Every structure is written in structure tokens, then in C-alpha cells.
Amino acid sequence: MRKSGKLRFKGEGHYVIIGWSNKAQHSMNEIKEMDDKAKILLIDTLPESPVDHERFYYINGDVTDKTILERANIQQAKAVLIFTSDNEFDPITADGKSLITVSAIENYAIEKDKDIYTIVEVLKEKHVPNFKHANVDELVISGEALSNLMAKTAIHKESSRLIINLLSRKSGVDLWKVKKREIWKTYNDALEDLKNLGANLISDGTDFNLLSKLEEPIPDEAELYVICNKETYLQIPET
Template sequence: MLLIYDLMKIVVKIRKITLFILTFVFFIASSFFIHWLEPEVFENPFIGFWYVMTTVTTTGYGDFVPETTLGRIFGLFLYFFGIGLIAIVIGKVVEGFGMYRKLKEEGKLRYKGSGHYVIIGWSSKAQHAMNEILEIDEQGSIVVIDTLPKAPYEHEKLFYINGDATDTHTLERANILDASAVLIFARDNEIDPVSADGKALIIVSTIEGYAVEMERDIYTIVEIIKEKHIPNFKHANVDEFVIADEALSDLMAKAAVHKGSGKLVMKLLGRKNGVDLWKIKKRDAWETYNDAFEALKKVGANLISDRNDFNLFSKLDDSIPDDAELFIICNKETYKKVKQR
């Protein structure tokens, strides 16, 4: 009994992978050994394996029982040592799951998916953007990069990376090269626009440098505090800017002059009214913008622009470029119909 106790102390200290291999070898060897001891009862090693596993898991069906004294002594050894061994293995497995959960929560794991959205800098705006993205893209997933000690938000589609976004190793862990887009947010209640926009510039410059080094394109969207700082980003290759202060001021000004326009814009930006802004590609049957306009109108969608060109109604007879990026307004069901056409 003391020998079994000493063996258990040694087993507990063994590395997981080594323990799993030794456990597998022990069970297989025990299956052949009991078959060798009592070939009349355990006619083949598989029956021996059945007996070993029902013994060490305390199932004990009793359909196969050793008849000799030596066989029963080995059965006792399996009962004491085998049950202890399987308990340790199960404990190691549970410990492994707990460690994985802990490492994931602390942002220390690597993200291996693709087509995801990377959010750098957690804030209330970032959380709202995440919810909007997941509402629009039902198959999407979010990777958040920040320096918080734990994941800032619990969601089945959120993966947290703890690290410095200006470190390429952190970007690699977020698999940023395979991301659909990267969104860089300023902190909540940021009072120093120079510091906030300067930090965003350093981050986006790091991303751009990494993209050039790897010969890949990374779509970046940056929130900046002051519009006058945009020229400082000219070498950073930012795809889109969202201006925090000026956007709100412009919206309020337009609402004051053109009453009701603020509500219209807010409804378009939100998803509560069921209508949203969607991007589609040109169809082969659409030669001109008018062709696209009429075809979309029949299914309940409104064509509003080609990229940032809103003057389509003045050139409906113009040909649509092959690389056009058309934007429409409609609900999700209509958008799905348009995509299937």
C-alpha cells in the first residue's frame, strides 16, 4: 500500500503529456497482461482492455472477473493504482481547461482565426462598435487589444489580447494580417487631443510598417479627436478617419438648421429601426448606374453612392466601373436578397 502511495506522489509530479502517454501505455500493457494471466477468461487483449477500463473507472460491470489468485491480486493493484492514476489524469485535464480559461481571460493566448475585426483600445465607443459589427456581420468575431489585466467584456465572439499595440509581436498574436479591418479608438474621457491622436498615429504607423514588411494590406479605421491632426497621418496610409468632436458638432449644427436631420442620421447609424447601410459589388447585368438603381429599387433597396460619391442621380446614364463599391440603404432581409442575386 505504501508502494502505491509513493508511486502516486511520483505520478502527480510528471508533466501532462508524459503522464498521458504513460497512462495509455499502462492501460494497454495491463490489457495484454491480464489476457496472458487468464486467457480462458480474457480471450483476447480487447476483452482485457474492457476489464481494465471498467475497473479503473469504478464501473465494474462484473461480466469478466479474474478467477486465479494472481489475477485477483492484479485486479486489486488495478483497483488501487489504476483508480488513483485515472483520477490524476482527469484532474490534469480539468486543470488544463482551467489554465486555458485563465490564459484566455488574461489575454495571453494567440488568435488563430481569420476574417475577424481587431479593436485597439477599449472604451464605451469600442463596445458599442463591437455590438454593431456583430449585429451586421453575424459570422464575425472580435479581437480586442488592450493593456487591461483581464478581458474587458464577456462575449462568446470576443477574444482578448493583452499587450502593447505598438509591438509587432502583439499584432502577430492578434493575427492582424488576416483581419477584415482594424479599428483604433481613443480612451473614454480623453482630455488631451494631442496625446490621444499622437498615440493613434504611433499605433497605425506600427501597423502600416508591419503590413509593408509582410507585403499585405490591412484596412485601418482610426478615431481621432481633432480634424486638424489628419495631415499628420498622411504617411500612415489610414483608410478611414472618424472624427470624435467635430462629428458631433456637425450633426448638432445640421439638426439646428435642418430640423429633423439629426434624427435621420442617428436612425441610419443605429440598427433599431431595422434599416442599415450596406456595401455591394457591381452585377454583370448593370451597365449604368440607372440599371443598378432600377434593379435595386425592385427589391426594396436604395442606391445612394459609389464609394464617397453621392452624385449618382446626376449621372445615371454613366457606366459603372468594374471596381465600383456601391452603397445601399435597406433592411437586412433585403440585403440578403441582393447578395443572392
């Protein structure tokens, strides 16, 4: 029954993947590499689970059905990743399905009075405004992101290697989000402390201009990102 996706998931803090594809499988592998205790749950209509792993769970059914979301315990998930299928090439159809899916999840979140973190793959950038009322946390533009990367590589030769190596776990380093420490009053405090630990502070959210504001105070709501290996990340104190 577990293999056919008929059981109810009773855990929490899991990652939910909506729609199985090569991209979804790759994301699953990356999550497992970054978090070796991660529990991953797939919702799809496949006849049986595509993965046989003790921390991989499968729910068979229509994701817009509230009973399926309940069986996946989606309100207790750490994040929900919504992918388009490998054989869907029409961006209008693909993004339309994703919009319906995330709308169903967000409506369920409102009903349960829970904040469900959703990440959605979008094929066309011009469709992004259509998602603004769906309360999506993050949108990833897949096809056009590749086009932008190829354009930048054409101008700045071999620049794609830098980005691809950062995205790949094979490089030995990764992008990590860290909490602001009490001893960090300015961005320079954080920069120097992290540098001594072996981590490179690169941004506050999407703001990459930290070198021009080193003496400015770090706001309490800052979202600091660093580049380092996993061992270094685990050594960064949280307080």
C-alpha cells in the same frame, strides 16, 4: 489564460479593436448585429477581458510591440479599428497615440507584405494631414462630427433623427456596400434593379450625385452603397 489575454489567436477574417472604450463597445455591438458570425479581437492592457463571449478574444499587451500583433494574427484581420480612450481629452495626446499605433500596424503590414485595413478615430480635423503618410484607409473625426451634426440640426430641425436612425440598428435598416453586377451597365440599371429588391442606391463611394448621372456607365472599381434592411441585403445577388 484566454480571459487574461495571454493566448495566441489563430483565426482569420476577424475584426481587431485597439483600445477599449464606450465607443469601442458600441462599435463591437454594431458589428455583431450586422454580422452574426463576426469574430472580434481586442488589444488592450486591461488585466482581463471586458467581455465574456465565445466569439470575443482578448490580447493583453502593447499594440506597438510586433509580438503582440503576431499573437493577434492582425495581418489576417478583416479590419482594424483604432479608438481613443474615454478619459483622454487632450486631442494632441490622443491623436498622437493613434498615429503611433497605426504607424506600427502599417509597418508590420509592410514587413508581412499584407494589406491591413485600418480605421482610425481622430479627435481634431486639423490632425488629419499628419496621418497621410501612415497609409490609413479611413479616418473618422469623432468630436467635430458631433458638432457638425448639431449645427445642421439647428438649421434643419430634427434632421439629426434621420442620421441617428440610419446609424442605429434599431431603425431596421442599415448602410451596406454591394458589388457591381454584370447586368448593371449604367447607374440607372443598378438603381432600378436594387429598387425592385427593396434597396435604395445612394452613392458610389462618397459621390451622392447619382441621380444626375443615371445614364453614365458604372466603372468596374465602383463602390456602391445602399440603404435597406439586412434581409433585403442578403437577397442581392453578387454576380
